[in-house]
Amino acid sequence: MALTKIEFAVQMTCDSCERDVRNSLDNVDGVKNIEIDLKSGSVVVDTTLSADEVFKKLEQSGKKVVLKGYGNLSGVVILDTGKKSVKGVVRFVQQTPNICIIDGTVDGLNPGKHQISVHECGDLSEGCSSVGSYFNPYTNGSRSVYGNIGCVNAESNGRAAFRIDDNVIKLSEIIGRSFVISDEKNNRLACGIIARSAGLFQNPKKICACDGISLWDEKSQPKPSL
Structure with missing residues (x-):
């Protein structure tokens, strides 16, 4: 499978958080490179895995995770x-x-x-x-x-x-x-x-303009019933 980059927003506040996130992906088959920016809360992964598989691994760090960008186009x-x-x-x-x-x-x-x-x-x-x-x-x-x-x-x-x-x-x-x-x-x-949709580094969203809810609060908002 082709190697591609996936960008996640991960809620991190300290060096310990960064270590937890890195440990969740270290030595995972299909993950070739991990770039973590603590200040921006960005985690970029080079991988042959699906976004869902990487997402689950990141959630094992105990942090909130949101997929932000995938590839270029x-x-x-x-x-x-x-x-x-x-x-x-x-x-x-x-x-x-x-x-x-x-x-x-x-x-x-x-x-x-x-x-x-x-x-x-x-x-x-x-x-x-x-x-x-x-x-x-x-x-x-x-x-x-x-x-x-x-x-x-x-x-x-x-x-x-x-x-x-x-x-x-x-x-x-x-x-x-x-x-x-x-x-x-x-x-x-x-x-x-x-x-x-947003490709890599094309989604700078932190707060939703329509309702003022933060990225992390928005993730936990209940979805309307259909």
């Missing part, structure tokens, strides 16, 4: 349309001209295999039924259908956490289109529109 989709019990976040990082990293975590699934795909329309007016067919702008020798990415596996707890280094998808071609996760019978369970 990035996109994100929030899976919040479709079956109410299925929710997730999937990120796309154009790591090289020929590799797009697809890194996601989806909860509320039945255990087993699920299909992930990019569809031609960014239209959720009728839920996941209005996103159109697989996005397939041209025939590619390495995959018969451009948007048909493949399968991911949900564990017994209903979570599918995955990282795929895809050599077909180009982020610039899928912004504004839809991402769908389906069951083995091709029933569309959840979907969302792919949007441009």
Whole structure:
């Protein structure tokens, strides 16, 4: 897998905090380099792991953690349309001209295999039924259908956490289109529109301008029910 940089904000106040954070990632397979800035609360990791895997390791330090940036050219989709019990976040990082990293975590699934795909329309007016067919702008020798990415596996707890280094998808071609996760019978369970997101060092947010809540308070705010 391609090595990429992921930036996290970690709530640190002292040298001891910094040591705890570093210890949480030291000697972890797939983590190649760790840069910690105590003053800014920034932790940048070079890794072949998914964002979810690194996030969990950082949380073992006992500190609050928020993902802030991923790669240089990035996109994100929030899976919040479709079956109410299925929710997730999937990120796309154009790591090289020929590799797009697809890194996601989806909860509320039945255990087993699920299909992930990019569809031609960014239209959720009728839920996941209005996103159109697989996005397939041209025939590619390495995959018969451009948007048909493949399968991911949900564990017994209903979570599918995955990282795929895809050599077909180009982020610039899928912004504004839809991402769908389906069951083995091709029933569309959840979907969302792919949007441009913050890359590495592009998210300086400390306080939310809309409500004045700090980054850390915002993380612990209860989410509205759907």
